[in-house]
Amino acid sequence: MNHISASASEARALIMDAIGRLVADGTFPAEPLPAFNIEIPADRSHGDFASNAAMTSAKALHMPPRKIAEAIESALILNGSSFEKVEIAGPGFMNFYLAQKWYSGVIRNVIAEGQDYGKSEIGKGQRVLVEFVSANPTGPMHVGNARGGAIGDSLASVLQAAGYETEREFYINDAGNQIEKFGKSLSLRYMQLCSEKGQAVYQAAADTEAVCKAIYGENGNTADFPMPEDVYLGQDIIAHAKNYYDQYGSSLEGVSDEERRKALVGFALPKNIQGLKDDLAQYRIHYDTWFAESTLHENGSVAKIIQQLRDSGYTYEKEGALWFKAEELGADKDFVIVRSNGIPTYVVPDIAYHYNKLVTRNFDRAIDILGADHHGYVPRLKAALTALGVDASRLTVVLMQMVAVMRDGQPVKQSKRSGKALTLVTLLEDIPVDAARFFFNLREANSHFEFDLDLAVEKSSSNPVYYVQYAHARICSLIRNLTESGVPVPAADAAALDLLGTPAERELIRQVALMPAEVEAAARQLDPSRLTKYSVDLAAQFHKFYDACKVRDAETPELRDARLLLCDAVCKVLGNTLELLKVTAPEKM
Numbered sequence: 001m002n003h004i005s006a007s008a009s010e011a012r013a014l015i016m017d018a019i020g021r022l023v024a025d026g027t028f029p030a031e032p033l034p035a036f037n038i039e040i041p042a043d044r045s046h047g048d049f050a051s052n053a054a055m056t057s058a059k060a061l062h063m064p065p066r067k068i069a070e071a072i073e074s075a076l077i078l079n080g081s082s083f084e085k086v087e088i089a090g091p092g093f094m095n096f097y098l099a100q101k102w103y104s105g106v107i108r109n110v111i112a113e114g115q116d117y118g119k120s121e122i123g124k125g126q127r128v129l130v131e132f133v134s135a136n137p138t139g140p141m142h143v144g145n146a147r148g149g150a151i152g153d154s155l156a157s158v159l160q161a162a163g164y165e166t167e168r169e170f171y172i173n174d175a176g177n178q179i180e181k182f183g184k185s186l187s188l189r190y191m192q193l194c195s196e197k198g199q200a201v202y203q204a205a206a207d208t209e210a211v212c213k214a215i216y217g218e219n220g221n222t223a224d225f226p227m228p229e230d231v232y233l234g235q236d237i238i239a240h241a242k243n244y245y246d247q248y249g250s251s252l253e254g255v256s257d258e259e260r261r262k263a264l265v266g267f268a269l270p271k272n273i274q275g276l277k278d279d280l281a282q283y284r285i286h287y288d289t290w291f292a293e294s295t296l297h298e299n300g301s302v303a304k305i306i307q308q309l310r311d312s313g314y315t316y317e318k319e320g321a322l323w324f325k326a327e328e329l330g331a332d333k334d335f336v337i338v339r340s341n342g343i344p345t346y347v348v349p350d351i352a353y354h355y356n357k358l359v360t361r362n363f364d365r366a367i368d369i370l371g372a373d374h375h376g377y378v379p380r381l382k383a384a385l386t387a388l389g390v391d392a393s394r395l396t397v398v399l400m401q402m403v404a405v406m407r408d409g410q411p412v413k414q415s416k417r418s419g420k421a422l423t424l425v426t427l428l429e430d431i432p433v434d435a436a437r438f439f440f441n442l443r444e445a446n447s448h449f450e451f452d453l454d455l456a457v458e459k460s461s462s463n464p465v466y467y468v469q470y471a472h473a474r475i476c477s478l479i480r481n482l483t484e485s486g487v488p489v490p491a492a493d494a495a496a497l498d499l500l501g502t503p504a505e506r507e508l509i510r511q512v513a514l515m516p517a518e519v520e521a522a523a524r525q526l527d528p529s530r531l532t533k534y535s536v537d538l539a540a541q542f543h544k545f546y547d548a549c550k551v552r553d554a555e556t557p558e559l560r561d562a563r564l565l566l567c568d569a570v571c572k573v574l575g576n577t578l579e580l581l582k583v584t585a586p587e588k589m
Helices: 005-022 051-061 063-074 100-116 143-160 176-194 195-205 207-218 235-248 257-282 293-298 301-312 347-360 377-387 424-429 433-440 464-484 501-515 515-525 529-548 557-580
Strands: 049-051 083-089 093-097 127-131 166-173 290-293 315-318 321-324 335-338 367-369 393-399 403-407 451-452
Touching: 005 049, 005 051, 005 063, 005 093, 005 100, 005 195, 005 515, 049 100, 049 451, 051 063, 051 093, 051 207, 063 093, 100 367, 100 501, 100 557, 127 143, 143 367, 143 403, 143 433, 143 515, 143 557, 166 235, 166 257, 176 195, 176 235, 176 257, 195 207, 207 235, 207 403, 235 257, 257 424, 290 293, 293 347, 301 315, 301 321, 301 335, 301 347, 301 377, 321 377, 321 433, 335 347, 335 367, 347 367, 347 377, 347 529, 377 393, 403 501, 424 433, 433 451, 433 464, 464 529, 464 557, 501 515, 515 529, 529 557
Parallel strands: 127 166, 127 367, 166 290, 367 393, 403 451
Antiparallel strands: 049 093, 083 093, 315 321, 321 335
């Protein structure tokens, strides 16, 4: 149950009912009234909810706002509602104050719903596909992929909690220029190993790492083993070439370059893809589908899309190439879809892929998590979908800004432990998965973010993930110790929850009540960072409560039991929130 939304709706209904009575007795004229707001005041002394109904109605009712507010207040019937009183403030604001039964009801609701507390049904009946990371399979994942993974996976969890039928997908770019470049790189490294100099290195080196170091040098392009500019220079390429040589020797030395590249790509690419799966699993990410770009070429989808774009009337030929009229459909400029040599450009498989998402598989909505460098790409893709008769608003792209990894206040490009370039794997060698997932969700995707490696491993209240996890563990310890001493958590219907009336207790309960609203807001805004902020705020409210209110040594057993049940509710909400982020909720620290 969303107590915040329900109470706001109730306040609105109370106002409308009061206005109806005032119109009926002639106090107000029978005039249509403009919309008004029900909101949570920033200053709690102004009530739990506030409304500007009197101000927005002044013109229609031809009365001063304060007089309107006083009339509405006099006609309100609060008996049986969630509110104990309403006060008029300033020029006519109406401040609603929640009754004690509301606070008790929140706790009982959390206990009753348990692991389901915080969930919603706002997305019920809608199928959503979230595509994220989709890293180039020709090499390891970088730190930007780590941020995209945490954001995308947590967003999918949030959407599921909000009632959407959600699937996660990784798009494998196993066709096109990057695969051509991958094949060329592998072929060159393999032939280097087959050479006289390469054989000398191969025979002398103890293992793959030694071969890589001997050939790679400082920059991957040594005088003994030169490489052109248009290739991949990573040590992983040398390792793949050596591993193939280990198994099959120089069998590819005498074949055509095309055949050699095909064999080496067929050997190395599945290993890279499996490596991506393994690394992402370590990061607690599991996809429903790994969608290969090559299937779109093999099943004719790319060719069909080109023909459909021709048939749409939004193409033209220029200098032997086929262009798409993207400007006419809102993009910044027209672009080529088929080169003069007859080969489709990279964007065509992307168009076919999104057509597959929204038409072939008929998802109601497709959400992509992409780097900010794709800002020009998005309107072009949407223009193409529009030309194909697809409602482009069904595609939402979350653009993610770059992340700077810092240590000792300085940018970090290499893992301190491994000495390798900082990838997802080497990052997780330096910090826990919990810290990585939580930290990458601390800010909205469209904001630049500095990831502080020192803070991520610090065991103090300055570290937000530690702070939240410590609050959960602290409650677990309290409950465990009290249970062992013969004071278990009471049943919700047996606790005197009406005793919880201090400001610290009420503030904590209000924070607990916010979780369903935060889940819904995170789903609507596609912003899982709302949940990290929420969990930090909830932990802070708990620590304030725990410092202000005795639990074990409360004034009476009844008050002790009520506060213990409140602690249990907070523990459940913290656990549910961390679960959506796939961050562990420890019982001991």
